[in-house]
Amino acid sequence: MFNNAFYVYGVVKFGVNLELNEEGLTGKDVYLINNGKFSALVHDCEETPYTDKDPEKIKELIIAHNKILDRAMEDFDGVIPLSFNTIIKKGKSSARFNLKKWLSDDKEKLENVWNRVKGKREYGIRVYYEKDKLFQEASANKEIKKIEASIEDKTRGLSYLLQGNVKSKKQEVFQNKVNELKKEFYEKIKGAVEEIVINPSRISLEEEKDSLLSLSVLVEEKKVYQIKEILEKSKEKGFSFHLAGPFAPYSFVENGK
Amino acid sequence: MENNETGIVELIDRALNKGVILSADLVITVADVPLLAANLKLALASVETMLKFGVMEDLLKATTLEKKEEDFLISEEILVKE
Numbered sequence: 001m002f003n004n005a006f007y008v009y010g011v012v013k014f015g016v017n018l019e020l021n022e023e024g025l026t027g028k029d030v031y032l033i034n035n036g037k038f039s040a041l042v043h044d045c046e047e048t049p050y051t052d053k054d055p056e057k058i059k060e061l062i063i064a065h066n067k068i069l070d071r072a073m074e075d076f077d078g079v080i081p082l083s084f085n086t087i088i089k090k091g092k093s094s095a096r097f098n099l100k101k102w103l104s105d106d107k108e109k110l111e112n113v114w115n116r117v118k119g120k121r122e123y124g125i126r127v128y129y130e131k132d133k134l135f136q137e138a139s140a141n142k143e144i145k146k147i148e149a150s151i152e153d154k155t156r157g158l159s160y161l162l163q164g165n166v167k168s169k170k171q172e173v174f175q176n177k178v179n180e181l182k183k184e185f186y187e188k189i190k191g192a193v194e195e196i197v198i199n200p201s202r203i204s205l206e207e208e209k210d211s212l213l214s215l216s217v218l219v220e221e222k223k224v225y226q227i228k229e230i231l232e233k234s235k236e237k238g239f240s241f242h243l244a245g246p247f248a249p250y251s252f253v254e255n256g257k
Numbered sequence: 258m259e260n261n262e263t264g265i266v267e268l269i270d271r272a273l274n275k276g277v278i279l280s281a282d283l284v285i286t287v288a289d290v291p292l293l294a295a296n297l298k299l300a301l302a303s304v305e306t307m308l309k310f311g312v313m314e315d316l317l318k319a320t321t322l323e324k325k326e327e328d329f330l331i332s333e334e335i336l337v338k339e
Contacts, residue, residue, distance in 0.1 A: 005285070008279075010276075010277075011277075047285055048285070049285055059265065059269065062268065062269050062272045062273075063265070063268070065272055066268055066272060080277060081272075081275075081276040081277065082276050082277045082278075082279070083272065083273065083274075083275065083276040083277070083278055084272040084273055084276075085285075086276075086277075086278075086279060086284055087284055087285040088279070088283055088284055089283070089284060089285055091282070098283055102279065102283060113277075122271075124267040124271075199270075216271075242267075244264045244266075244267035244268075245264070245267070247267070247268060247271055248276075250271035250272065250275035250276045251271065251275050253275075253276060253277050254275065254276075254277070254278070
């Protein structure tokens with residue numbers, strides 16, 4: 001009997017069918033379906049996305065998805081992760097046929113992606129700075145001080161205008177400083193990793209501080225210490241950070257580039 | 258992956274928004290299931306309770322931050338061109 005559908009966790013370069021002996025979402029047995037050089041990590045399922053009214057249960061599902069990818073990274077020295085809830089359905093052909101056809105049709109793309117991510121891990125880096133401190137530093141700018149000093153002996157009207165100038169100048173100096181810090185930090189990290197992606201920040205992890213930068217980096221595990229060293233040194237300059245991972249290389253597999 | 262709250266927020270963000278996306282004719286389209294989308298937003302909100310955000314505050318903050326990052330992305334493009 002044909003399976004209704006397959007939940008697909010990811011793809012590995014491993015040319016045989018195999019039981020993974022690992023439980024995936026909702027305790028399902030995960031195994032490999034092979035076609036050519038590549039195998040998909042799957043479990044049998046219905047053509048229904050995984051969801052739950054309880055957000056905590058959804059969190060558990062996502063963690064289970066990731067557990068399989070973690071295991072694959074260990075066993076196969078890499079994994080091409082698929083987005084959560086990727087379910088291959090049957091159409092005119094069986095779901096198995098569709099899955100194998102995809103592995104075959106996209107083998108060149110998969111090969112490119114595999115070569116890119118093999119043996120590497122993704123980490124997330126969020127960098128924060130203290131806005132007030134930086135603004136005070138920007139306010140100590142010589143040009144600003146000069147304008148401020150000149151305000152004292154001016155008429156009320158002119159003084160008002162100059163104060164406006166001071167305010168916009170402070171903002172300009174502050175923004176330039178922020179951009180300079182971003183560039184400096186980005187360049188430092190870029191030099192220590194294979195690839196780097198700037199993330200749009202959807203979530204702040206430290207509400208009292210301002211987010212300077214959110215990055216995803218692709219790095220060989222043995223080189224992670226270099227990132228940690230850069231981050232430690234940045235602390236001395238007043239930055240703080242979150243380093244999260246290792247993750248499967250989610251940010252480096254999109255569109256089969 | 259480290260099983261702490263920070264790591265889980267980062268993981269959820271990636272698992273939902275990144276990774277290989279297959280063509281729609283092969284897969285069940287999750288976007289067609291409104292309940293799922295709503296619950297996933299709640300899942301993200303719930304892991305942020307450690308930050309003592311209300312859901313609305315969170316959404317407002319997220320919008321602001323996204324704008325900031327867009328600004329930086331533009332400046333980053335300029336950097337690359339330079």
